[in-house]
Amino acid sequence: MTSWLPTLQTATPEDGYDLAVKLARVAVKATQPDAAVRDRLRPEYAEDADALIAVSHVVATHFATVAAANNYWRNRT
Amino acid sequence: MTSWLPTLQTATPEDGYDLAVKLARVAVKATQPDAAVRDRLRPEYAEDADALIAVSHVVATHFATVAAANNYWRNRT
Amino acid sequence: MTSWLPTLQTATPEDGYDLAVKLARVAVKATQPDAAVRDRLRPEYAEDADALIAVSHVVATHFATVAAANNYWRNRT
Amino acid sequence: MTSWLPTLQTATPEDGYDLAVKLARVAVKATQPDAAVRDRLRPEYAEDADALIAVSHVVATHFATVAAANNYWRNRT
Amino acid sequence: MTSWLPTLQTATPEDGYDLAVKLARVAVKATQPDAAVRDRLRPEYAEDADALIAVSHVVATHFATVAAANNYWRNRT
Amino acid sequence: MTSWLPTLQTATPEDGYDLAVKLARVAVKATQPDAAVRDRLRPEYAEDADALIAVSHVVATHFATVAAANNYWRNRT
Numbered sequence: 001m002t003s004w005l006p007t008l009q010t011a012t013p014e015d016g017y018d019l020a021v022k023l024a025r026v027a028v029k030a031t032q033p034d035a036a037v038r039d040r041l042r043p044e045y046a047e048d049a050d051a052l053i054a055v056s057h058v059v060a061t062h063f064a065t066v067a068a069a070n071n072y073w074r075n076r077t
Numbered sequence: 078m079t080s081w082l083p084t085l086q087t088a089t090p091e092d093g094y095d096l097a098v099k100l101a102r103v104a105v106k107a108t109q110p111d112a113a114v115r116d117r118l119r120p121e122y123a124e125d126a127d128a129l130i131a132v133s134h135v136v137a138t139h140f141a142t143v144a145a146a147n148n149y150w151r152n153r154t
Numbered sequence: 155m156t157s158w159l160p161t162l163q164t165a166t167p168e169d170g171y172d173l174a175v176k177l178a179r180v181a182v183k184a185t186q187p188d189a190a191v192r193d194r195l196r197p198e199y200a201e202d203a204d205a206l207i208a209v210s211h212v213v214a215t216h217f218a219t220v221a222a223a224n225n226y227w228r229n230r231t
Numbered sequence: 232m233t234s235w236l237p238t239l240q241t242a243t244p245e246d247g248y249d250l251a252v253k254l255a256r257v258a259v260k261a262t263q264p265d266a267a268v269r270d271r272l273r274p275e276y277a278e279d280a281d282a283l284i285a286v287s288h289v290v291a292t293h294f295a296t297v298a299a300a301n302n303y304w305r306n307r308t
Numbered sequence: 309m310t311s312w313l314p315t316l317q318t319a320t321p322e323d324g325y326d327l328a329v330k331l332a333r334v335a336v337k338a339t340q341p342d343a344a345v346r347d348r349l350r351p352e353y354a355e356d357a358d359a360l361i362a363v364s365h366v367v368a369t370h371f372a373t374v375a376a377a378n379n380y381w382r383n384r385t
Numbered sequence: 386m387t388s389w390l391p392t393l394q395t396a397t398p399e400d401g402y403d404l405a406v407k408l409a410r411v412a413v414k415a416t417q418p419d420a421a422v423r424d425r426l427r428p429e430y431a432e433d434a435d436a437l438i439a440v441s442h443v444v445a446t447h448f449a450t451v452a453a454a455n456n457y458w459r460n461r462t
Contacts, residue, residue: 005091008149014159017177021184023094023140027133030098032123045126046186049199053208054130056181060215061137063177069149072162072223082245085303100248100294104287107252109277122280131284138291146303168313171331175338200340203353207362210335214369217331226316226377236399239457254402254448258441261406263431276434285438292445300457322390325408329415354417357430361439364412368446371408380393380454 008069016070020062024055085146093147097139101132162223170224174216178209239300247301251293255286316377324378328370332363393454401455405447409440 004026010016032038045051067073081103087093109115122128144150158180164170186192199205221227235257241247263269276282298304312334318324340346353359375381389411395401417423430436452458 003089003091005094006089007153008090008144009151012157012160013162014157017159017180021181024133024137026094027098027136028129030136031129031132037124041124041126041129045130047191047195048126049195049202049205050208051126051130052182052185052195053199053205053212054127054134055185056178057208057212057215058130058134058137059181059184060178060212060219061134061141064215064219065137065141065144065149067162067219067223069144069151072219074163074223076161080243080245082248083243084307085244085298086305101287101291103248104252104290105283107290108283108286114278118278118280118283122284125280128280128284131281131288135284135288135291138288138295142291142295142298142303146298146305166311166314167316168311171313171334175335201345201349203349203356203359204362206336206339206349207353207359207366209339210332211362211366211369213335213338214332214366214373218369218373221316221373221377226373228317228377230315234397234399236402237397238461239398239452240459255441255445257402258406258444259437261444262437262440268432272432272434272437276438279434282434282438285435285442289438289442289445292442292449296445296449296452296457300452300459320388320391321393322388325390325411329412355422355426357426357433357436358439360413360416360426361430361436361443363416364409365439365443365446367412367415368409368443368450372446372450375393375450375454380450382394382454384392 008066010066010070012076013067013070013073016066016073017059017063020059020066023062023066024058027058085143087143087147089153090144090147090150093143093150094136094140097136097143100139100143101135104135162220164220164224166230167221167224167227170220170227171213171217174213174220177216177220178212181212239297241297241301243307244298244301244304247297247304248290248294251290251297254293254297255289258289316374318374318378320384321375321378321381324374324381325367325371328367328374331370331374332366335366393451395451395455397461398452398455398458401451401458402444402448405444405451408447408451409443412443 010019028038087096105115164173182192241250259269318327336346395404413423
């Protein structure tokens with residue numbers, strides 16, 4: 001089976017950011033495995049400013065990890 | 078007695094993520110040891126977008142620790 | 155296509171702070187891609203003290219990452 | 232007088248986790264020194280999912296510190 | 309034009325703390341540029357315990373960054 | 386004038402924890418300088434579980450900084 005998270009290394013900072021977004025979403029699936037429930041909740045929080053800011057905070061926490069894992073992509077040329 | 082947390086080292090990033098989810102859950106048990114109460118609360122927060130995002134944040138904080146403990150799995154081949 | 159995030163390196167701390175603000179906003183776009191919805195939500199949270207403080211927290215988390223990526227701009231003269 | 236926190240070093244990750252739980256609780260005592268008030272509040276938050284998740288977040292923040300203090304228990308054999 | 313953030317280096321820990329307070333405030337300005345609105349919101353959150361604690365958390369996050377940038381002011385004599 | 390924060394170095398982990406509690410409180414003073422208002426708010430949040438947990442989180446964030454500043458007090462004998 002393919003892993004959904006084979007590595008924290010990404011080619012670019014932008015890819016690292018996308019990975020952070022993914023990492024934030026997977027925890028929600030782990031707590032609420034029912035896709036139908038998640039689909040029902042989605043429009044609710046996607047139109048709620050507080051929820052959007054809270055999601056952004058989770059992404060920020062994961063991005064810190066991914067960025068450190070990639071040495072902040074310092075060695076790109 | 079076997080420890081529920083013998084090590085922070087995991088073979089893969091995905092295993093590290095699963096450990097972060099576990100670390101988030103154990104703190105809830107420590108504060109609310111009664112399994113019956115936890116079972117009663119579970120459906121409540123599992124259908125609440127704000128609670129799911131908050132859980133995701135806790136997982137993100139633990140994942141940062143586990144990832145650092147594993148040197149971000151940089152030496153995998 | 156040009157990347158919105160080619161690098162975490164910035165010339166100055168102030169530029170790094172601006173990048174942190176940008177990083178906080180992009181996660182909102184990823185969760186709510188509809189610009190019309192975001193525009194509708196904006197006045198709501200921009201006049202809500204709790205939301206403004208929450209945004210400030212997300213910026214702080216990203217600024218920590220950007221500052222580390224730039225070695226805290228220690229080598230500027 | 233014996234210190235309640237003589238060291239951040241622990242023998243095992245599990246002990247480190249228990250220390251993180253303790254560190255989270257002591258701050259509550261510092262802000263609310265009256266044990267009777269704390270006892271009154273306890274059942275309230277112990278049956279509130281949002282509060283339990285919030286406690287879990289505080290534990291996660293302390294666990295990051297304790298784990299770093301112990302070099303993530305990497306040298307255990 | 310003078311930068312509001314020329315450096316993260318400060319002479320003392322106390323100055324570093326003041327800078328953290330400033331960093332927390334600037335993000336609010338970035339999201340709500342209208343000074344009149346900010347002035348209207350200020351008394352509201354300055355008398356709200358939850359908001360004050362939330363502000364304190366943002367300051368704590370920035371202080372971590374500023375302290376690291378200054379090597380925790382370890383080399384002061 | 387004596388500084389309220391001359392150093393982040395403390396003799397013991399327990400002293401470091403006390404400093405973290407102090408760092409959390411000072412930010413509240415910076416935002417609400419009026420002691421009479423703060424005194425009025427104190428009983429309110431000191432009897433509110435959510436507020437106590439939030440304060441504990443701020444302390445945890447500062448404790449991480451203070452512990453790092455002291456190299457986790459590893460060199461004590």
